[in-house]
Amino acid sequence: DSGVTQTPKHLITATGQRVTLRCSPRSGDLSVYWYQQSLDQGLQFLIQYYNGEERAKGNILERFSAQQFPDLHSELNLSSLELGDSALYFCASSPHGTHSYEQYFGPGTRLTVT
Amino acid sequence: EDQVTQSPEALRLQEGESSSLNCSYTVSGLRGLFWYRQDPGKGPEFLFTLYSAGEEKEKERLKATLTKKESFLHITAPKPEDSATYLCAVQGTGANNLFFGTGTRLTVIP
Numbered sequence: 001d002s003g004v005t006q007t008p009k010h011l012i013t014a015t016g017q018r019v020t021l022r023c024s025p026r027s028g029d030l031s032v033y034w035y036q037q038s039l040d041q042g043l044q045f046l047i048q049y050y051n052g053e054e055r056a057k058g059n060i061l062e063r064f065s066a067q068q069f070p071d072l073h074s075e076l077n078l079s080s081l082e083l084g085d086s087a088l089y090f091c092a093s094s095p096h097g098t099h100s101y102e103q104y105f106g107p108g109t110r111l112t113v114t
Numbered sequence: 115e116d117q118v119t120q121s122p123e124a125l126r127l128q129e130g131e132s133s134s135l136n137c138s139y140t141v142s143g144l145r146g147l148f149w150y151r152q153d154p155g156k157g158p159e160f161l162f163t164l165y166s167a168g169e170e171k172e173k174e175r176l177k178a179t180l181t182k183k184e185s186f187l188h189i190t191a192p193k194p195e196d197s198a199t200y201l202c203a204v205q206g207t208g209a210n211n212l213f214f215g216t217g218t219r220l221t222v223i224p
Binding site for chain 2 (some may be wrong): 003004031033042044045048050055059072088090091092101102103104105106107108110
């Protein structure tokens, strides 16, 4: 158990809908990272928040957004969903924003768009 | 642009048959190279961080080594419970995120 929690575990929704994925980092970690893992692409970095502020952006679509709250939990919002958004979404946390520290991953949310 | 290539894509070993997984990388200034283990449908589990060429780290039957261009994950006398996908990732200078390879799927047969 990494100490990172994610809810829900599974999510099934229809095209065009909007969903929110939630992540709580390990106690004491200030950084949260969101990754998408699909069968054909591997783990792709989406976005990072550090102590409530956006720190880095990766291949995140404009239909996706995220935020980190004062209690450090984070939410990833996916809107106007398409079939191709079906994937595993992981969040990871680490203690520092920019140093080379390992990231600890949560169990993921499996999103299925039908 | 950062690049991570893992080989082989899949590897089947008999229990007790040692082998190595390869991770070749290109990055503009290496902050760290990371190895993770991922079981199907689960989140990646952190194994090792290597920071500089020549560094080695060990954990049970696993040993990770690093050169300036590649890293190896050596598995000694593997057991069926070592079956998983092993992911390699790099963090480059100026980057906060990890850049992952597509992994090596290891199957250890009893």
